[in-house]
Amino acid sequence: MKIYDGTSQPTAGETEAGAAPASRIPVGIAEYAVNTDGAVLSTSGLGSCVGVALFDPTTGVTGLVHVMLPSAEDGVETSSRAKFADTGIETLLDEMVAEGADPGQIQAKLAGGSEMLDFSGPDGSIGPRNVNAAVTSLERLGIPLVGRDVGGDFGRSLEFKPHSGDLLVKTARGKNHKI
Amino acid sequence: MKVDVNSLGTFNRLAHEGAEHAAAALSQLTAIEPAVEATKINIISKEDLDEAFRGREFVGVRIGIDGGLSGQTVLVFDPPSVRTLLETLRGNDGSNDLDKSRVKEVGNILVGGFLDGWADYLETTIDPAPPEYLEGSHTDLIPDDAPVWDENQHIFGFTSQLDAAMEAVTGDIYLFPEPDSFAEVITASADGEAMPIPLDKLTTFSQMTKQGAGRASDNITSLTGIETTVEVSKLSFVPVESIPSTISDEPHVGAVLQLSGLPSGYIAILFDEPSARAITSELVPADGDEFSDMHRSAIQEICNITTSGFIDGWANVLGTTIDISPPQLVHDLGRAILDPVATRLGQTQEFAFVIDSTLETTDRTASCDIYALPDERELRRALDILSVDFEEEQAEPGHVPGMEASYENL
Numbered sequence: 001m002k003i004y005d006g007t008s009q010p011t012a013g014e015t016e017a018g019a020a021p022a023s024r025i026p027v028g029i030a031e032y033a034v035n036t037d038g039a040v041l042s043t044s045g046l047g048s049c050v051g052v053a054l055f056d057p058t059t060g061v062t063g064l065v066h067v068m069l070p071s072a073e074d075g076v077e078t079s080s081r082a083k084f085a086d087t088g089i090e091t092l093l094d095e096m097v098a099e100g101a102d103p104g105q106i107q108a109k110l111a112g113g114s115e116m117l118d119f120s121g122p123d124g125s126i127g128p129r130n131v132n133a134a135v136t137s138l139e140r141l142g143i144p145l146v147g148r149d150v151g152g153d154f155g156r157s158l159e160f161k162p163h164s165g166d167l168l169v170k171t172a173r174g175k176n177h178k179i
Numbered sequence: 180m181k182v183d184v185n186s187l188g189t190f191n192r193l194a195h196e197g198a199e200h201a202a203a204a205l206s207q208l209t210a211i212e213p214a215v216e217a218t219k220i221n222i223i224s225k226e227d228l229d230e231a232f233r234g235r236e237f238v239g240v241r242i243g244i245d246g247g248l249s250g251q252t253v254l255v256f257d258p259p260s261v262r263t264l265l266e267t268l269r270g271n272d273g274s275n276d277l278d279k280s281r282v283k284e285v286g287n288i289l290v291g292g293f294l295d296g297w298a299d300y301l302e303t304t305i306d307p308a309p310p311e312y313l314e315g316s317h318t319d320l321i322p323d324d325a326p327v328w329d330e331n332q333h334i335f336g337f338t339s340q341l342d343a344a345m346e347a348v349t350g351d352i353y354l355f356p357e358p359d360s361f362a363e364v365i366t367a368s369a370d371g372e373a374m375p376i377p378l379d380k381l382t383t384f385s386q387m388t389k390q391g392a393g394r395a396s397d398n399i400t401s402l403t404g405i406e407t408t409v410e411v412s413k414l415s416f417v418p419v420e421s422i423p424s425t426i427s428d429e430p431h432v433g434a435v436l437q438l439s440g441l442p443s444g445y446i447a448i449l450f451d452e453p454s455a456r457a458i459t460s461e462l463v464p465a466d467g468d469e470f471s472d473m474h475r476s477a478i479q480e481i482c483n484i485t486t487s488g489f490i491d492g493w494a495n496v497l498g499t500t501i502d503i504s505p506p507q508l509v510h511d512l513g514r515a516i517l518d519p520v521a522t523r524l525g526q527t528q529e530f531a532f533v534i535d536s537t538l539e540t541t542d543r544t545a546s547c548d549i550y551a552l553p554d555e556r557e558l559r560r561a562l563d564i565l566s567v568d569f570e571e572e573q574a575e576p577g578h579v580p581g582m583e584a585s586y587e588n589l
Contacts, residue, residue, distance in 0.1 A: 023345070026214070026344070028420070028424070029420040029421070029423060029424075029518070029521070030418075030420035044428045044512065044514055045423050045428055045512055045513070045514020045515045045517075045518055046515060046518065047423075047511075047514075047515040047516065047517075047518030047519040047522070048518060048519040048522045049518050049522060068419075068420060068521065068522050068525050069522060069525055069526065080420070083420060083525070114515075116509065116511065116515065116516065116518075116519050117435055117507055117509075117519045117520070118507065119437045119504060119507075119523070126519065126522045126523065126526075127519070130522075154511055154515070155511045155512040155514070155515020155516065155518070156512075156515065157428065157512060157515075171512075172430045172510070172511045172512045172515070
């Protein structure tokens with residue numbers, strides 16, 4: 001887990017229009033990051049994984065989690081709560097509130113959950129199950145989902161821009177767009 | 180020696196935490212806070228390890244360790260990274276000379292941080308020797324007296340990458356334990372349900388896959404007319420969430436296949452786009468930089484013959500049946516291609532064995548990575564029946580005696 005409050009030195013990133021140069025915080029698989037100083041949160045290589053971005057527009061506290069599996073019950077015992085949609089979103093929310101976010105103001109955007117490979121398996125495709133688990137967790141926690149870009153058969157990389165709340169979705173096919 | 184998979188997982192986490200201690204020590208010494216990228220346990224021959232670092236120059240330290248754990252630790256950065264680090268040392272007068280004593284001093288503190296966690300966990304004392312200054316190219320990285328684990332000169336080592344992208348600082352920290360010493364600590368730390376893996380058979384399995392990569396390379400050469408060779412073959416033990424980070428996030432093209440049988444799992448054969456264009460140059464007319472459907476079709480054909488070359492012989496050596504799914508053509512971000520494979524394995528295992536063979540054209544214009552990701556439980560079963568001193572049966576091209584691997588719609 002990473003928490004950035006302006007005292008650390010994340011990596012250089014893009015500049016938002018009209019904003020000071022923004023730093024960039026990379027978020028790995030089964031990781032999350034919380035930010036309070038306006039840095040861009042980014043994650044790459046989402047296939048069946050899902051990226052969930054949470055933001056509180058009133059305080060500027062933002063967070064991004066990159067989850068692999070739907071529920072902690074789907075995996076093996078692990079120390080990483082961020083690996084799963086249910087525990088990952090819950091943990092991200094808790095950390096954002098600890099950093100000053102107002103839980104009543106937090107909104108969510110999510111992307112990923114594609115079906116890139118068509119292989120047999122007992123539990124069907126993990127991508128759509130990840131999306132469903134993330135949506136269910138957000139509903140349970142009372143967080144409105146204000147944007148989504150899910151499914152398909154292609155990978156995605158994400159950049160979450162805190163000042164605008166824009167989630168930039170990039171693909172290998174050059175279909176970049178904001179949600 | 181047999182090692183418990185759960186214990187290997189614990190030790191992988193321990194090495195990762197150790198690297199985080201080293202990163203924290205670095206951020207106290209300088210203003211730079213590197214992130215610790217995936218920590219891996221690698222089993223690789225000395226020769227292949229040298230090859231994997233070809234073209235790299237580095238500066239760092241080597242520190243022998245003794246006591247509760249014996250072996251060698253190596254901490255290296257590329258020379259520009261070391262200059263940046265020395266420049267940003269707190270209290271520095273602005274000098275960034277590659278002063279050996281300052282490199283040794285910083286290296287000693289970082290490796291000390293790395294080892295502290297090990298000593299705490301093992302409830303023992305680890306005695307570091309005075310640091311030796313290292314500077315040179317890839318062939319100088321691995322100490323001549325680094326512990327080897329078998330007659331094929333395989334090295335067993337923990338590796339973590341320290342990465343501070345903003346300052347363009349990257350470094351690697353390695354721990355190469357002595358086999359006897361490591362056997363002692365890993366046996367002592369085992370608890371819960373044991374899932375033993377014979378390490379000598381892992382190196383044999385790795386050897387078997389390298390031979391498979393050699394056949395795959397021959398098949399590519401036959402089809403494309405372009406000479407290719409196996410450059411590096413290594414076996415890694417990584418957390419499943421780290422599997423995608425074994426490849427870059429640049430677009431890649433290739434095929435992914437599912438194996439069913441003993442062992443089951445996945446194979447991915449992936450080219451970056453410039454390599455894909457180069458390797459198909461004799462099969463597809465040049466048409467600008469566009470990667471066309473004709474290129475993809477040629478890559479699919481290359482992946483088909485690569486797969487058969489790679490897998491032929493596995494079932495023969497193991498005496499098992501392996502069904503192979505039709506290859507699925509993929510063309511996407513490298514990490515997004517391996518992500519669904521990692522998530523599927525992640526449903527039943529926390530760590531995975533990744534066998535990565537790199538093929539390269541002799542003119543070095545194109546390379547291809549073949550990833551084998553076996554289901555861990557079935558790999559253990561397969562290793563149980565694998566003879567350590569297997570001699571692969573020589574087969575006529577197109578006919579493997581006793582071959583039981585079957586291809587669905589290949």
